Amino acid sequence: MRKKFLFQDIARVLSSPRLTTVGLFLLILLTVWGTLYQVDHGLYAAQQKFFHSWVIWIFGYMPLPGSRLVMTALLVNLFFAIFFRLGLHWRRLGNLLAHIGIVLLLLGSFIIQLSSLTARMVIGEKETTGHAVVPGEWELAVWKQATLTHPVQTLPTDEWKEGDSYAIPDTGLAITVTAYYPNCRSSTGGSPESAAGRSLIPLPSTREKGKNVAGARLTIRGPSGSVPGILLYGLDPDPRRIVIDSRAFYFQLRLRHHLLPFRLELIDFKMIVHPNSVIPKSYQSRVLLKKTGGLQREVLISMNKPLRHAGVTLYQSSYFTSDDGLEHTVLTLVRSPARLLPYLSCLMIFVGISLHFLSQLIPPGKKGSKK
């Protein structure tokens, strides 16, 4: 009996609109703070500190709940509210629908955060590419052949620390990380082929994660020998050739490649401006979509008109002209398995709150009085 009372008490507290009020207030504080934080620290840092965090440490020792924690608390509050407070009644249908929609929205945002991928695809006019790169994420690519078309192996470098060793499967090689810098610059004098006279100078991380340039110094070990002091820098255009145990291998530290099941050729990039002005009217890339099996078709990607194909969406993001005068288009690639969840949940919330407020226009008991 006592246990039942205890559970009811807990359920009453956890389903209370007062708890929701506190949660919403904290969320407002975090949103305002996180928005102001963007001005000096950039969007990525603000997202990590305020919007994607469980706890925020103020001055390094004072803990405050982060958005994830507050949203989880609100989620629990919602579950209890749905099951113990709202109940089933036609007048509460809208309220219930709105709250279920919010649960779906919160869950959807967690799923999207964990499962989505954002990458960048850069294609020059008349060039073809079949991969996108993930800004801010680096990998070590190792080839066996000089053709360099297909990497034998790639190792993500996110977790690299000094002294770590990793085996490179199918090569018989292993690496030991002598030094790894998430952001650094390469000293002048020296070339990618020669570590002599060239060094990496560590830099603090930039405001935008995608602007960091990683660098590493590795020791590469083969079955019967090793090559120490291999310096790899993220901006080196070509891989380094290393001969070990009389076999040649090619190593490159590069942005993580996301391989696509299709290839894109840029036929033409166009920026149209409004006449007699510098105001852009539209950016558009005419591309040839080449599928496996030889099928191909022309597609026009422009602002507000992305290409959706094979589970990914490609958006017109930017453009630039290289030193040799070649126009390049920059497309943003997004793969988000739960893409439709926000749509569905927002629709539920909208219908729910509309129904809820409309139902309040009907005075309670009217139905009864008619009887």
Place this chain on the structure above:
Amino acid sequence: MNRKTRFHSILGLMAASLCLLGPAADLRASSALNHRQLGNIPIIENGRIKPLDTFARNLLKRFAGRSRIEGYSAIRYLALLLMDPPATRDIRVFLISNPEILNAMGIPRRGKARNRYSFSELKPGLWRLQSLAIQSSRLPPAERGIVETEAIGLYNRIYTCGALMESLAIFRSNPEIHLTLPGGEKIFSDFDLLVNLEKLKELQKQYSRHPSGKNPLPARGISRLIRRIETPPENQPDTFFTIISPSLRGDTRQTAWITPSALFYHHQQPRPQVVRILSLLERIAEGYHRGDQEGYDRAIDRYLQLVFSSSVKIRPSALKTEIFYHRLAPFQRAKILYGLAVLAVMLSLVFRSGVLYRLGFFLVITGFGFHLGGVVLRFLITRKAPVTNLFETFVFTSLSVALLGILLEWKKTRNIGIITGGLSGFVLLMIAGRYATQGDTMTVLVAVLNSNFWLASHVITIVLGYAGIILSGFLGHVYLLQRVFRPSGKRREDRLNRIDQAIYALQAFGLVLTFLGTILGGIWADQSWGRFWGWDPKENGALVILLWSALLFHARKGGWIRKTGMAYGAVIGVIAVSLAWFGVNLLGVGLHSYGFTTGIAHTLFGFIGLELLFILVTAALLTGRRRPDSLPG
């Protein structure tokens, strides 16, 4: 060619325009002319085709901060600049807000600190201004102070003025173009040379076959004139008077419009076609100088017929509608009517007069009619959803607020609907008016906004939501003031209950519409940026409004606040809207860069300060009375 080089040349050109033609006559035949028909000529500016009337209004607003100066209408001032530059010499048109600019130019200050100066008054300091402007333009924009920014602004205004003076210079008789012929010395215009080029070449041949065998003097003069017409000048200062469309000159491969001078000097078209277009313009100038109203209008009509028959992209109806819109000044009228409506209703409360109340209702409805009419006219002109820039969001929000106020009044919240709707409509239109003085308010859309469907659905919905929250906040003020100042009694409680219901309903309306607008924005962002939500400051602003509104409903449901708390919450909601609307623009970060604005920080923080003061004072007064429902919770 850089701006600096062009500025050097423009000073010379301005001097030529203003001095070569001698002093302006006190009484000119042209001074009595009506320029209405001139205002119909289409021109392109910043990517948008507009009537010359609008161009003139924007120009005068840029120069003088108003659309009428010293009795000159904008189009009349432009006509003078184009056709009779010396007559503009003494018109005090250049608004200088900072007297330090005058010190820097070595010009004595006249009267009050913020004043308008003529070209003649500024002329002695132009070289100093140029030097200061060039130095200032080398600084990064963030490092420029007020004086530097103003110097660049004044420099550009004078440059534009000089360039426009040169727009029709090809039709002016120029003492440099003279020829001594058997009949005596003759002075021509550049256009005369173009028209008579064949004759000149024939004359040249005749003189070069002179029996003496030497190149006689007239032949040398003719060669000089032929060279002048065949060798275009390097500097073409006039890039503003772009009235020659590609279709008019028969060059459909191009999209850029050009000026008459550019057509004259750099034409790719056959000469007869160029002469045909320019002849029509010359007749306009001729009609002007003769002061012949009929001939002037007829020449403009013939030019317009050619323009409209050459292109379907130029919509004569849109041009006429735009001129009508500017002459009607619907938002100005609506603002005045809203103000008068509020005054009438206030007086009706003081004198308990039903007539004044009905007058107030009539005025607010009439004001709303003008307001709505203005929005519809803008849609007819641009064919875009009327929410493309900050000016339009103010206009649309104030329209929505006024409509909600009228609906409230209709639902028997006597006086309050008119007072809150009218007052908020008045205030928001006042703020909109500030943006209108910065130039054209019908700007073309940047690429990312260039989607009528998303623009209409997302922005209109969210702005309607803002309107609900703003009106709810205004009612919150009314509720709190009534609690503080009106004696208690059943009538007061009935009235407060009605206001509370309205606050609740409008808050709900605001929440639903702001939420819908935010979702539509999310879907649009998903379409163009590849993500539904990205914690961008503008998105966060909308989120804060939603969270605050949801918080109010939950706090009320949880019993933490009641009617008074809801009223305070509604007032804070207005602060949240103001921060989401402009506050985030001040941060200058994020993807909504097309909405960034500057120079409103003081006004915004002043407004927030006043609101907080209102909250504190009313809370203190209500706490002093120790009423059970006088404080939040």
